[in-house]
Amino acid sequence: MNIPFLDLKAGYLELKAELDAAYQRVIDSGWYLLGQELEAFEAEFAAYCEAKYCVGVGNGMDALHLILRALGIGPGDEVIVPSHTFIATWLAVSYAGATPVPVEPNVKTYNIDPNLIEAAITERTKAIMPVHLYGQPADMSRINALAYRYGLKVIEDAAQAHGAKYRGQRTGSLGDAAGFSFYPGKNLGAFGDGGAVVTNNQEIADKVRVLRNYGSRTKYHNEVQGFNSRLDELQASFLRVKLKKLDEWNARRTMIAQYYLEKLAETSSLTLPYVPSWAEPVWHLFVIRSEKRDVLSKKLKENAIQTLIHYPIPPHLSEAYQNNNWEGYSLKLTKHITREVLSLPMGLHLAYDDIQTVTSNLKRFA
Numbered sequence: 001m002n003i004p005f006l007d008l009k010a011g012y013l014e015l016k017a018e019l020d021a022a023y024q025r026v027i028d029s030g031w032y033l034l035g036q037e038l039e040a041f042e043a044e045f046a047a048y049c050e051a052k053y054c055v056g057v058g059n060g061m062d063a064l065h066l067i068l069r070a071l072g073i074g075p076g077d078e079v080i081v082p083s084h085t086f087i088a089t090w091l092a093v094s095y096a097g098a099t100p101v102p103v104e105p106n107v108k109t110y111n112i113d114p115n116l117i118e119a120a121i122t123e124r125t126k127a128i129m130p131v132h133l134y135g136q137p138a139d140m141s142r143i144n145a146l147a148y149r150y151g152l153k154v155i156e157d158a159a160q161a162h163g164a165k166y167r168g169q170r171t172g173s174l175g176d177a178a179g180f181s182f183y184p185g186k187n188l189g190a191f192g193d194g195g196a197v198v199t200n201n202q203e204i205a206d207k208v209r210v211l212r213n214y215g216s217r218t219k220y221h222n223e224v225q226g227f228n229s230r231l232d233e234l235q236a237s238f239l240r241v242k243l244k245k246l247d248e249w250n251a252r253r254t255m256i257a258q259y260y261l262e263k264l265a266e267t268s269s270l271t272l273p274y275v276p277s278w279a280e281p282v283w284h285l286f287v288i289r290s291e292k293r294d295v296l297s298k299k300l301k302e303n304a305i306q307t308l309i310h311y312p313i314p315p316h317l318s319e320a321y322q323n324n325n326w327e328g329y330s331l332k333l334t335k336h337i338t339r340e341v342l343s344l345p346m347g348l349h350l351a352y353d354d355i356q357t358v359t360s361n362l363k364r365f366a
């Protein structure tokens with residue numbers, strides 16, 4: 001029996017009738033950008049995040065980039081980012097013309113370590129961009145307290161954490177603004193690219209709304225040099241259908257995670273995910289660590305179980321950032337974690353038997 005890491009069709013099949021109806025409705029309407037579907041989705045997703053505003057954009061990286069632009073962060077400015085993250089977090093900062101300054105993670109949660117942030121703050125620091133990595137919220141009250149003390153903005157990279165809660169409060173309303181991605185593989189995924197900015201700050205929402213549409217509020221009246229980054233009507237209509245299922249789907253991921261945690265608890269050579277008492281993760285990924293990671297993934301593959309690595313190369317060691325000066329940065333823990341992480345199959349496609357097969361094979365080879 002073959003167990004893929006992810007099968008996006010499972011989510012489609014569960015909602016086929018409604019998704020097909022949404023497709024037909026939008027195609028028949030003759031209106032494909034900046035219309036009713038987007039407006040409705042923006043209202044519904046803002047409400048879901050318990051935030052005042054949502055602005056749909058082209059993708060998750062644009063969401064982060066446009067927040068930075070809206071805050072006036074650019075050349076000469078520094079933004080503190082996690083060293084252990086998907087590179088899009090960094091690229092958004094670079095795209096705005098600012099400099100990403102990496103801070104190492106906590107070894108148990110893999111999220112940015114609040115204890116190490118203060119040492120990275122300089123006169124040029126303008127913002128902290130924590131990532132809720134793997135679907136688990138970062139330690140936001142400690143990050144916000146630091147930001148308050150130094151007059152910094154806090155931008156959540158919530159691309160992996162739709163619906164996750166920090167001390168009972170949803171991601172998306174925990175900082176000044178949040179960037180979400182609706183890349184197909186995310187917990188709330190479109191059938192193509194998509195993203196959104198969520199915020200309680202009217203000025204940020206308003207600026208992003210203008211920036212995403214060539215810098216104009218009224219057609220052909222361009223206030224600023226904007227961009228073209230919009231969430232189209234089809235994707236918005238699909239996301240409206242899927243949003244209604246998000247809590248149920250996140251609960252199913254939580255069940256799978258619970259099962260993995262129980263079944264693997266006795267396997268001493270594996271480091272399992274750690275969830276702080278204040279976190280309600282949504283398990284975008286289920287990531288374990290092993291010194292024998294490469295052997296383990298090979299053995300699992302031989303037994304038709306697909307695993308992935310998130311992420312095999314940290315941003316600062318990627319070719320894209322090879323010209324930055326990394327002297328004085330050891331980022332040792334990030335390198336260490338990179339060598340050991342392994343993501344187990346996670347998603348709606350997994351049946352009880354699949355999870356059983358994954359855990360029994362893991363125990364055999366770990």
Ligand SMILES: *Cc1c(COP(=O)(O)O)cnc(C)c1O
Nearest residue numbers: 059060061086088089159181183
């Ligand atoms: C997916 C992702 C992004 C980028 O989202 P896109 O929609 O692919 O542009 C940014 N940050 C993190 C942490 C992500 O996982």
